[in-house]
């Protein structure tokens with residue numbers, strides 16, 4: 001699993017506290033230990049890598065391949081589909097831990113409404129295989145540039161956690177992102193069910209319920225409006241240090257949204273796997289069946305840091321992403337990025353579209369490289 005569970009280790013006395021990244025951006029208090037995010041990422045990655053095959057794995061091909069895709073979520077698989085259909089040799093390496101794994105179904109995706117994420121991805125893997133793409137269940141430990149071939153083409157080396165190695169001409173990074181939750185005791189275990197973040201992913205499912213929005217940054221008040229569209233019963237719990245501006249107070253008052261500025265002690269379970277409310281500092285329990293949070297998002301860089309990809313901040317204290325240009329091209333020659341790793345706001349459809357675009361662009365660049373090599377070889381032959 002990714003980050004959600006990590007904040008469960010926060011002391012029970014914590015009031016609402018946001019992430020270290022939020023603190024750095026000045027929007028919320030720094031009550032999460034500085035090492036939490038890093039150690040969380042490392043331990044989640046190690047756990048996933050040690051967990052064994054997440055899905056069926058093909059044999060690793062020998063010799064040079066055209067493209068290695070790191071990450072087999074919607075973005076990586078759609079990139080691989082485009083490449084495989086272009087008769088490119090493509091290998092997808094996937095550790096089987098997609099961001100939406102806790103969700104029961106995918107929503108807002110035409111033609112796939114309610115499909116369980118695992119089923120959607122299993123279908124995608126078969127589609128890639130149908131055109132000759134190779135799917136490896138495993139984790140990349142290190143990907144790095146390996147110079148150029150004698151005829152000037154780019155080369156990359158990709159080492160898997162299990163010790164196997166691949167050589168590729170191009171790389172598509174589609175590793176997704178990690179969500180860092182506010183460090184409220186009891187919150188993480190409900191992630192993706194009673195604790196949600198996205199009105200388009202789960203909004204319909206929580207309509208008309210008693211919803212609490214945990215406001216860890218000023219932008220959380222936009223989330224309040226989004227969920228107020230779905231339920232008349234909204235309460236905002238404001239984190240220490242978050243300023244509520246006059247416009248937000250007026251909007252909340254006009255829409256019948258109560259603002260609570262007492263610290264949160266913990267999320268209270270209902271004994272059946274759901275949420276029954278939140279306990280405020282001082283002991284009062286406010287009944288709520290759903291909590292909305294804004295996560296801090298960061299690209300998953302485990303195994304791809306050797307590519308030295310540039311990252312940039314996402315405005316509003318939302319986190320970071322890998323920088324990219326047209327069709328996911330990065331500043332590192334031969335490396336593309338797609339999906340949540342570079343587009344944190346992308347839902348499944350947009351992530352898949354980003355992957356498709358990157359796959360098409362990679363093939364477009366490879367056909368030119370192949371043609372140029374053919375011309376060089378033809379000239380050499382003619383001159384001999």
Ligand SMILES: Cc1cc2nc3c(=O)[nH]c(=O)nc-3n(C[C@H](O)[C@H](O)[C@H](O)COP(=O)(O)OP(=O)(O)OC[C@H]3O[C@@H](n4cnc5c(N)ncnc54)[C@H](O)[C@@H]3O)c2cc1C
Pocket residue numbers: 070071072073074075076093094095096097098099100101102103105106107108109138139140141174175176177179191192200201202300302303304338339340341346347348349351
């Ligand atoms: C709780 C929740 C519910 C959601 N519900 C919806 C919804 O209903 N509808 C919707 O459209 N969107 C939903 N989303 C958003 C959705 O999860 C993302 O849009 C989507 O997962 C992005 O796809 P991706 O391919 O970029 O990344 P991911 O799906 O996260 O895939 C990345 C893959 O890369 C792998 N990986 C990472 N590092 C490595 C490595 N080093 N080596 C090998 N593999 C690696 C991971 O294991 C993972 O399988 C939800 C998100 C959350 C958190």
